[in-house]
Amino acid sequence: MKPKMTLKKIARELDVSISTVSKALKDNKDVSKETRETVQAFAKLYNYRPNSIALSLKNQRTKTIGLIIPEITHHFFAKVMTGVEQTANDRGYTVVIGVSNESFAKEVINMEMMVNGSVDGFMVSIAKETLLKRDYHHLKEIISQGMPIVLFDRVVEEVDCDKVMVNDRESARMATQKLIDGGRRKILLLTTLDYLGIGRERTKGYLEALDSNAITINEDLILKMPDNITIERQERVIGQHIKNLIASDIHFDAIFAVNEMYAVAALNISRKLGLKVPDDLSIISFSNGILSKYARPKLTTVNQYGLQLGASVATMLIDRLEEKVDEDTFYTKIVKTNLIERESTI
Amino acid sequence: MKPKMTLKKIARELDVSISTVSKALKDNKDVSKETRETVQAFAKLYNYRPNSIALSLKNQRTKTIGLIIPEITHHFFAKVMTGVEQTANDRGYTVVIGVSNESFAKEVINMEMMVNGSVDGFMVSIAKETLLKRDYHHLKEIISQGMPIVLFDRVVEEVDCDKVMVNDRESARMATQKLIDGGRRKILLLTTLDYLGIGRERTKGYLEALDSNAITINEDLILKMPDNITIERQERVIGQHIKNLIASDIHFDAIFAVNEMYAVAALNISRKLGLKVPDDLSIISFSNGILSKYARPKLTTVNQYGLQLGASVATMLIDRLEEKVDEDTFYTKIVKTNLIERESTI
DNA sequence: GTGAAAGCGCTAACAA
């Protein structure tokens, strides 16, 4: 077992001072060529690596950034993480990840664990529960201590900081328009309850599209799904709603779902009921994940570019940390989406 | 903007010494009740939090552990991460995650970034490329410096350390046996190339099951999929193989797939070819992820308990860090799987 | 060309 090398040990071993070693390792011309070479050779031999904790303490910056996400097992967030990781690493930063699991308490605790020096700044996508409570004091607190935060995806007006978001409303409008362009006018919307900003914005986009095409809104064609339910329950709710629609003779010829799970659940039940996709029924889903690609027919989706979003978020935070950006203005970046047309639309 | 509080500032403000403040905050009886209360009140008011970097430097331990995984966008690893996060947080540890993206270089770099003091130990699932090269010097190096590593899932004999793994071979054997018990004897195996230990072990389990039931092995019924290919290519390869089988009049009445993607790809093509699952064809898949639940029929799967595995991994590492475990013996833990029977088997 | 010393924030042994 090789013991961990430190400047001190090298200095003692080579019988020079610590500062000489430090300089020699930086190839500082103050130090004679010979000394430099000896020290460097010795350091290499014993695999010396500067202790990053000591450096952090000295420099008052850790070169690590904290990423707070609501969920890992979620394709979009996984993509975002990957994007963040990549650009952070490229710029010499480490990422520590905290998962709030959609809980306010866990979000707060996670951030508290990191805020005391172990992290230079945060990237956070706010937990559902936090959104519900509308309690953002932990975020504001951290900002007021001078630590930068970049909010992404689940963004909120009340907090004054940099933001990166998907233009959910506009994307939803475009997706709905696509369905309308395909001749569909009775579009079933599968969305979340309104307190989740994302679902609300997508719902707005849907409504806008109907409106600008002079299509009357039919409340029966809007299903707001409850939160935190099992897959089975989700499928049952969607299935029941669709069956009711059919039983009540309320026609629909397209579905716009705010996530893949709703879309596939609807697809499965539709097939069971003998509806042909896309002939009888077009489907577009938000979130271009794995489910869309393995569904049959493959789903047309709104691609959220999680990777790019992650990259943007990390870039924004690091730029601010490295003061490459005007100190007293906050920026909001909108990451574009695009529609990936597959087999569930015509 | 509230400035960050330190012992020093509190001391100066309250006109006492730093050590008095430090003791007072720990409620040390050395310090008079009054002083303690004043200090504590002041600290609370200004929201003092000890700087964790300073603590790390002082204690020579960071209370953070590094998790190195090959992929984030992978249900199993996401589950493992969640498990690790949870138990680590419960025990007061932070997790930093490095994603190797299946690349040897990224694995090495990631670990090097963390090894210099920012982490007390590692949990790693080895990248495919590393497995291919069989180059484990980075792992051995770290271990020889006295830093503990727990290997999980992608485990390797050559490295001497704690390990947590799924008993892939036995699980595959049981899954295959399940198919045989259902009366199937011509079982198509969809697996990976052998250099990936996981695929190899699962293949062995499959072979064992056939063997112990006196079923002759038919090489045509073993498809070893190449690595790193697109979903489309994957589906094409599987589709082509199945079509060839049918064209050559080679019968099969069941499929055992070592992951969900292969299973669903096979399911999709089978449906297209008019095969009824599970009547004509039973399917069992490894990896109980989202695809299995949304597929129709829902897939019977080998559930890997990623969450528990993650918890075990974190526990094992932290126990070793806190010396709750015999210092010079390494342990290997096998995490059980179970078969979740859904609609793709009878 | 080399080294001593201060300081980053904290703890703990020791001194007063």
Added chain:
DNA sequence: TTGTTAGCGCTTTCAC
């Protein structure tokens, strides 16, 4: 009861 000091590993200024 309170304060001084050394030390964790490193950088950097300044003195020799």
